[in-house]
Amino acid sequence: MPEPQWQVQPVAELPTAFVQAVNQCAAGLSGYAAQLLWQRGIQDPEQVAGFVNPDLYQPTSPFEFGQEMHRAVERLRQAYEQEEAIAIWGDFDADGITATAVLWDGLGQFFPQDKQLTYFIPNRLTESHGLSLHGIDALAAQNCHLIVTCDTGSTNLPELEYAKNLEIDVIVTDHHTLPRDRPPVTAIINPRYFPPEHPLAHLSGVAVSYKLIEALYQTLPNPDRPLEGLLDLVAIGLIADLVQLTGDCRYLAQRGIEQLQKNTQAAPARPGIARLLELCKRSGDRPTDISFGIGPRINAISRIHGDARFGVELLTSQDAERCRYLAEETELANARRKALQKDLLQQVTARLAQIDLSTTSVIVLADPQWPVGVLGLVAGQIAQTYGRPTILLTTESTDLEAVTSVTPEGAIARGSARSVNQIDLYQLVKEQSHLLTSFGGHPYAAGLSLPVQNLPLFTEAINRQFRQQFGNESISAVIRADLTVTVAELGKDLFRELKLLEPYGMGNPIPRLLLLNCWFRNVRNQNIKDWKGRKIRYIKTEFDICDDSTDQSFPGIWWEHYRDEIPPERCDAIAELDYNTYKKRYEIRLIALRPRIGDSPINATVLANWILDWRQGKNLQGLELDNNPLQITHCPSSWTEMQFWFRRALQENRKLAIAYPPPSQQQPSQIWQQLVGIAKYLSRTGQTATRKQLHEKLGIGDRSLQIGFKCLKALGFEVTSSDQGFQITWQASQGASSDQQTTQVTAQFLSAVQEEQFRQQYFYEIPLPVIQSVAQQTERLGQAQAV
Structure with missing residues (x-):
């Protein structure tokens, strides 16, 4: 993997x-x-005043959408007068959910909810984005004659034709690719009909829905709630x-964030x-309160x-107790999402370690278990x-070999694509549409599905298309820094100046700050916890940064x-400046580090030759016949x-081969049962077991083993050590601890094993450049201590 530029x-x-x-725009600005x-x-x-201050910006009329908006409003007026049933067809991402909520609240001012007005959202895990025939049939059975889509529908031509044949009218509000x-x-309200420089050209799904409701507020009589009450939903989706x-x-x-802050008042709307704001420890006054x-x-x-x-219910219900329950369920789902994301990232990284990326322009990977x-x-x-x-897909096949060879007839791979470096991935995917069953999205994010048997051909074709369009130059990640600052400048004044440009997003990204020749103190890391205090396998490192300023x-x-x-030692850093509402302090979010140029006593070429990566079966890489490298055969956990x-290899002047196998995938509960079985066997036979034997048999390290011994004591076992090893005996006269105590102690063992497995998986999959970097730091530290 090339180093980021x-x-x-x-x-x-x-x-x-x-x-x-x-x-x-503000007093005391420094020029940043x-x-x-x-x-x-x-x-x-x-342009400046209107960009910074929304009071000085003139918003665009919803009727700028022209005849399409007029058609939509007229059809909704007809439904209003004839008391027709209306269905909102939404989508399952944040933009789609907030768009559905805007239509539910907005149309609900004119059409009784759950009587005339209903909403439908596809299931993310079993269905695709967009309209479906079975969903249209379900609405037809409910005597629905008008569907209003949000954040979807523009390219669902067969489904739209099907609805028309069932005499169901459709108003599409969307922002995705046009047919x-x-x-x-009946009407299609989509900002992609505008040129890129138009002020409405980049509206998201929720913003298009809002514009439709804005037009209705100007047309239909007597809404009860003010229109601006929808803007917090619009800001979230945008x-x-x-x-x-x-x-x-x-x-x-900007207006939506103003509305969002009102939800922290005593009687929130x-x-x-x-x-949600309470659970994520946010105040609602920052765009990062939404994005993070x-x-x-x-x-x-x-x-x-x-x-x-x-x-949708969470965002629109006025039942405080119901909302509390739904918000807490949402918080737990997010904790689970973090764990799944971490696990999948490790799996994908491990797969990429087996690929020659020098010949890969677009990463395409699939797995039935993802x-x-x-x-x-x-x-x-x-x-x-x-x-x-990068395109990642899950498949219906249960045989991993089937993904790249023989596949079951009709098996489908579906997943998501993300781009980087201003590359229009949507167009690249579109060029291969003949191999796909469906696709849609934006230049930088898309969803797609295709027959599993087409995967090898698709992978080859999209890489060939990329090379034809962009050439064969080396690809590497790019990290951009906007401003060069010092540690002395970090804090309230700089934060206040940068806040003038909020909200940040596409086209106006969060400013990244370059700090040169800096160093770190009080570095510590931990797993974060969910709102109930339970650990999530998702690490963070905290620190204090210093420089000469x-x-x-x-x-x-x-x-x-x-x-x-x-x-x-000293290095350069790129970071973002933020305010931590929970800790009530200004802080930086570190993005990247690099050694100070000229400070390194060992260059990258030497490191590449010194450390051999023999994981994933890469044995003999870079090894001369007369060499005798030092091998790490047990996966570390720290x-x-x-x-x-590292130090031993340097002292012995030998290469270091990282040769440990994949860590055990055994469940912690199974390891516990094994430990109890060993204890019973040693107690019955009077034999001993060495530390090495227990490590190899159980696949755990010293810390987990010591906690395991404490657990055995709670069950009534006695563990003693001697030169021959550990001896375990049953002390029946002492009796075991209570069931509650045993459960608590055992839980400590299971947690310790789970943490150790998590860390071992990290070290098994961590890229070689990171290992080389830490090895370089170790060598520098050794030289400094020697001096």
Whole structure:
């Protein structure tokens, strides 16, 4: 895997009139806001005020959609006057759920909910995005003659024709790809009909739904609730869907965040959102409260449960107790999502270790065991890490070999695609549409399905198409830094200046800050916990960062990394500045680290030759016949263990071969039963067992074994050690602990084994460049100590 390239934006010479226009937005600005606005194309002084302050922006009329909006409003007026049944057809991601909620609340002002008005959302785990024949049949059976879609429907031509034949009218509100010809619908409201520079061109599904309701508010009589009461839902969907926040998108997000904050008041308008904010420890005044808080939780509903309908209830119900229950279920689903995402990322990384990426432009992987709900998330992580568009699929086949060879007739692979580096992945996929059963999405995110037997041909074809379009140049991830700052500048003033440009999103990303020649103190890591205090296998590292600009350090956090990955010596860092509402402090989120150029006593070529990666069956790689490398044959569970081997190899002047096999996949409960069985056997026979024998038999390390001995004592066993090994005897006279005590102690053992297995899996799958980097740090530290 190539090392990510760092790109730092140069400091521009700004016109005086432009700087003055920016400085009028707030007092005490240092110039960083002006630099960011200029970098992002806001270079007209007259644009600045409307970009920063929504009070100075003129939003676009919903009737800018022209005849299509008029047709939609007229058909809804007809339904209103004739009291027709209406069904909302939504989608299962955060944009689709919030869009459904906007239509449910908005149309509910004119059509009685659950009487005239219903909603339908496909199941993420069993169905695809968009309309379906069986869903249309179900609505027809309910005597429904009008469907209003949201965030879906533009390209469902067979289903739209089917609805028309059943005399069901369809109003499509969507923002996805348009068909070649206008579909057979009453109206299609889709911003893709506008040119890219139009202020409505980048609306997400929820924003299009809002525009329809806005038009109805201007047309139909006497709504009870103010229209702006829907804007918190609009902001959630807009920011969670990663659309370009320009024009009306930015304006709606700004107004929506203002509305979102009201849910932290004593009597919130949306008790479900209020409880979500409480659970994720957010105040609702930042776009990151959505992108890192509410958005992932709403998405987690369908990723884990499949059925996303209770997400609409969570967002729209006024029953506080019901909302509390639904919010807590959502929080637990998000915790489960994090664990699944972590596991899948490790599996995909392990698969990529077996692939020659020098010949791979687009990553395409499939597995029958992969959970479909988190494929898109992991595809996005892999795309960013490896600098390549990534497509991950799950298949119906139960035989992994069938994925690449003989496949069952009719078996389907379906999944998600994510892009990187401004590559239009949607077009790449579209070029292979003859091999697919369905696909849809955006330039940077798409969903698709295809016959399993077409997978090898699809993989070859999309890679060939990529090479034809972009050439054979080396692909690598790119990490961009917007501003170069010092630790002394981090804090309230800089945060306040950068906040002027919020909300951040596509086209206006969160500013990334380059900190040069810095170092770290008080580095510690831990697993995070869910709202009930239970650990989630999802690591984070906390630290204090320092540099020569000040004697004061500044706090920070690095998600999904261990503390040993932070070097003990000076380095360069890229980070984002944030405010932690829960801890009430400013902090940085670390994005990337690299050694200071010229500071390394061992160069990358030496490291590549010194450490041999023999995992995944890569034996004999880089090994000369007369060499005798030191081999690590037991999978470690900490960097301390790895560093012991680094130092030993350096001391003995030998290469180091990472040759440990995959860690045990045994369930902790099975290991516990094995330990009890060994205890019974040794007690009955009077024999002993050495520490090495117990390690090899149980596949656990010292810490888990010691906790296991405590558990045996709770059962009534006595464990003693001697030169010959461990002897275990049954002390019947002492009796065992109570069932409750035994359960508690046993739970400690199961937790310790689970944690050890998690860490071993991390070390089995961690990329070689990370190991080389930590080895380099170990060697530097050894040299410093020697001096």
